[in-house]
Amino acid sequence: MLFCQGETKYLREIGSELEPVAVAMERFALDSGKRLRPLFAYVGFLGTGAKSAPEIIQACAALELVHVCALMHDDVMDGSDTRRGAPSIHKSFEAMHADKKLVGSAENFGTATAILLGDLALVWSAKMLHQSGLESATLIRALPMYDEMRVELMAGQYLDVYEQALGSSSVDRSLKVARYKSGKYTIERPLHFGAALGSKDPEQLMNSYSSYGLPLGEAFQLRDDVLGIFGNPAETGKPAGDDLREAKRTVLLAKTMEFATPAGQSIIKSALGNPNLIASEIEAAREIMKNTGALKWVEDLIESLTSSAREAIEHGEIEPLAKQYLGDLADIVTRRSL
Amino acid sequence: MLFCQGETKYLREIGSELEPVAVAMERFALDSGKRLRPLFAYVGFLGTGAKSAPEIIQACAALELVHVCALMHDDVMDGSDTRRGAPSIHKSFEAMHADKKLVGSAENFGTATAILLGDLALVWSAKMLHQSGLESATLIRALPMYDEMRVELMAGQYLDVYEQALGSSSVDRSLKVARYKSGKYTIERPLHFGAALGSKDPEQLMNSYSSYGLPLGEAFQLRDDVLGIFGNPAETGKPAGDDLREAKRTVLLAKTMEFATPAGQSIIKSALGNPNLIASEIEAAREIMKNTGALKWVEDLIESLTSSAREAIEHGEIEPLAKQYLGDLADIVTRRSL
Numbered sequence: 001m002l003f004c005q006g007e008t009k010y011l012r013e014i015g016s017e018l019e020p021v022a023v024a025m026e027r028f029a030l031d032s033g034k035r036l037r038p039l040f041a042y043v044g045f046l047g048t049g050a051k052s053a054p055e056i057i058q059a060c061a062a063l064e065l066v067h068v069c070a071l072m073h074d075d076v077m078d079g080s081d082t083r084r085g086a087p088s089i090h091k092s093f094e095a096m097h098a099d100k101k102l103v104g105s106a107e108n109f110g111t112a113t114a115i116l117l118g119d120l121a122l123v124w125s126a127k128m129l130h131q132s133g134l135e136s137a138t139l140i141r142a143l144p145m146y147d148e149m150r151v152e153l154m155a156g157q158y159l160d161v162y163e164q165a166l167g168s169s170s171v172d173r174s175l176k177v178a179r180y181k182s183g184k185y186t187i188e189r190p191l192h193f194g195a196a197l198g199s200k201d202p203e204q205l206m207n208s209y210s211s212y213g214l215p216l217g218e219a220f221q222l223r224d225d226v227l228g229i230f231g232n233p234a235e236t237g238k239p240a241g242d243d244l245r246e247a248k249r250t251v252l253l254a255k256t257m258e259f260a261t262p263a264g265q266s267i268i269k270s271a272l273g274n275p276n277l278i279a280s281e282i283e284a285a286r287e288i289m290k291n292t293g294a295l296k297w298v299e300d301l302i303e304s305l306t307s308s309a310r311e312a313i314e315h316g317e318i319e320p321l322a323k324q325y326l327g328d329l330a331d332i333v334t335r336r337s338l
Numbered sequence: 339m340l341f342c343q344g345e346t347k348y349l350r351e352i353g354s355e356l357e358p359v360a361v362a363m364e365r366f367a368l369d370s371g372k373r374l375r376p377l378f379a380y381v382g383f384l385g386t387g388a389k390s391a392p393e394i395i396q397a398c399a400a401l402e403l404v405h406v407c408a409l410m411h412d413d414v415m416d417g418s419d420t421r422r423g424a425p426s427i428h429k430s431f432e433a434m435h436a437d438k439k440l441v442g443s444a445e446n447f448g449t450a451t452a453i454l455l456g457d458l459a460l461v462w463s464a465k466m467l468h469q470s471g472l473e474s475a476t477l478i479r480a481l482p483m484y485d486e487m488r489v490e491l492m493a494g495q496y497l498d499v500y501e502q503a504l505g506s507s508s509v510d511r512s513l514k515v516a517r518y519k520s521g522k523y524t525i526e527r528p529l530h531f532g533a534a535l536g537s538k539d540p541e542q543l544m545n546s547y548s549s550y551g552l553p554l555g556e557a558f559q560l561r562d563d564v565l566g567i568f569g570n571p572a573e574t575g576k577p578a579g580d581d582l583r584e585a586k587r588t589v590l591l592a593k594t595m596e597f598a599t600p601a602g603q604s605i606i607k608s609a610l611g612n613p614n615l616i617a618s619e620i621e622a623a624r625e626i627m628k629n630t631g632a633l634k635w636v637e638d639l640i641e642s643l644t645s646s647a648r649e650a651i652e653h654g655e656i657e658p659l660a661k662q663y664l665g666d667l668a669d670i671v672t673r674r675s676l
Binding site for chain 2: 010011014015018021069073077102103104108109111112113115116119120122124126130131136139143147150154155161162164165166167176180247
């Protein structure tokens with residue numbers, strides 16, 4: 001089945017009021033995105049040596065819709081205006097409210113719609129998995145991994161929101177957020193999900209996947225943090241220095257505050273959470289991150305975590321082609337540009 | 339298993355930061371609530387004549403957590419400060435932010451937390467169902483009803499949000515919202531879910547359930563709308579006249595605007611969406627709803643819809659005890675106080 005086509009058709013049948021919802025869901029889910037979670041799930045499946053089938057691909061693709069929910073809700077929580085170079089969902093429905101001269105607060109309408117579209121994506125994901133055509137026994141083996149992945153996502157998101165609200169910086173706490181949001185949710189659990197799809201006795205393989213996925217997930221989050229400050233907007237789809245503007249409490253930030261002089265610390269502090277940040281202020285913060293050695297410290301940590309991940313698969317009983325893909329994916333998720 | 343106990347234990351193991359989340363989830367899910375959707379699901383199951391078992395009860399209870407998600411997100415979308423006589427989730431986390439003197443906007447922190455807790459409730463619901471201990475074949479029969487129910491909820495919620503934003507009143511459109519939000523989500527689909535749990539060939543029974551559930555669901559929503567204006571705060575858990583304050587576009591409102599004189603219409607219009615509404619203004623609006631005959635029109639419609647629902651079960655092939663329960667539930671969900 002074409003990704004979510006039946007679902008948007010159903011929305012349109014309920015009524016023309018739902019046309020903007022159908023269009024927004026199609027665009028958001030189909031226009032772009034790296035598809036990392038389905039990719040890891042599929043490679044996790046291949047690692048078992050089982051033979052692929054269309055229902056396996058559909059089951060893996062269902063993970064992408066969990067991520068659609070996460071992104072839509074994340075943008076509301078962070079107040080992010082852009083996503084993948086386009087207006088975020090709440091912003092685009094806020095604009096629709098203004099265009100159609102609807103009554104009440106356009107901002108509240110945008111928020112409400114983004115909450116509901118995210119919920120719908122989460123429900124569609126489960127429906128897509130449930131109706132993938134997997135044999136009952138296979139589906140039932142994979143469901144616990146799927147559920148754990150979603151619980152860990154929500155727990156990780158709360159840890160992240162709470163960390164921002166603490167307003168202090170701690171390398172340990174930021175790494176814990178990274179472990180739940182990225183280590184588990186993005187890499188370890190999708191691999192486990194794939195292993196459960198392909199094997200009746202995946203325990204040993206799952207251990208190898210954990211040893212690979214947890215450090216690599218942290219490295220992925222650290223790379224994301226570096227790109228949030230140093231990334232090229234044309235590649236990240238977010239404005240330059242966006243993590244400063246949003247005062248994201250990252251490992252890079254915590255390490256910078258630890259290493260910086262009081263003068264440097266106050267430059268960083270005044271940039272954090274400033275919605276009107278200008279290019280020279282972003283550049284000044286970047287210089288401090290470089291000159292203090294904080295950036296290098298993070299780059300070294302990314303490298304060492306990625307090496308641990310690579311070693312973990314060397315010794316695992318993983319089908320050779322999957323092993324090669326896992327190596328390639330380790331490069332892709334930690335490389336210096338998107 | 340005790341409802342969601344294992345889940346909150348897991349949150350606490352992740353870290354003490356999650357303690358407030360665990361406490362809020364336990365209170366919200368366990369302190370009160372009418373449990374209508376689990377009740378309808380269980381009666382739908384009993385209607386098949388199958389014998390009950392603990393896993394059936396757990397599967398039905400899982401529907402309550404979908405509703406926990408709906409309420410938490412609904413309160414954010416409506417900007418409602420209270421739920422069941424206590425602060426709504428976003429308000430209680432907003433207060434925690436202030437108490438702990440956290441940084442950033444307390445309001446945004448409250449909103450973010452309520453979005454995540456709602457998401458978590460939705461995921462826990464699926465997990466509770468998946469792990470209920472149902473036989474695979476039974477689970478797989480029930481999943482499509484479960485998924486449809488959740489899609490219809492989200493579609494109905496969007497129709498509702500959009501209807502509020504249109505700012506006009508239409509009986510037809512308000513009834514359509516009631517059909518999705520209450521007819522399908524609250525009654526028809528839970529009954530179908532129960533039927534699928536109990537029978538391998540539930541088609542005829544499901545037809546009877548639809549003929550009962552859709553009109554009764556509309557009647558339930560109409561009763562809710564009447565209580566939103568005329569309800570006793572001690573029973574509804576919401577302030578008096580709350581639907582006026584939130585400018586809810588209900589059938590009662592649409593009919594009042596249709597029947598009222600221009601002078602009456604302008605009194606109603608000035609009350610709608612006024613956050614500082616006082617008791618005499620609520621009373622004036624109530625009088626207009628009574629004197630125009632709009633309230634009676636809605637009461638008559640509730641009665642006729644409830645009669646249709648009752649007739650539908652008279653002729654259905656439904657196990658007698660379940661038939662009696664369905665009759666009782668028709669009273670409960672449409673009676674004049676909560």
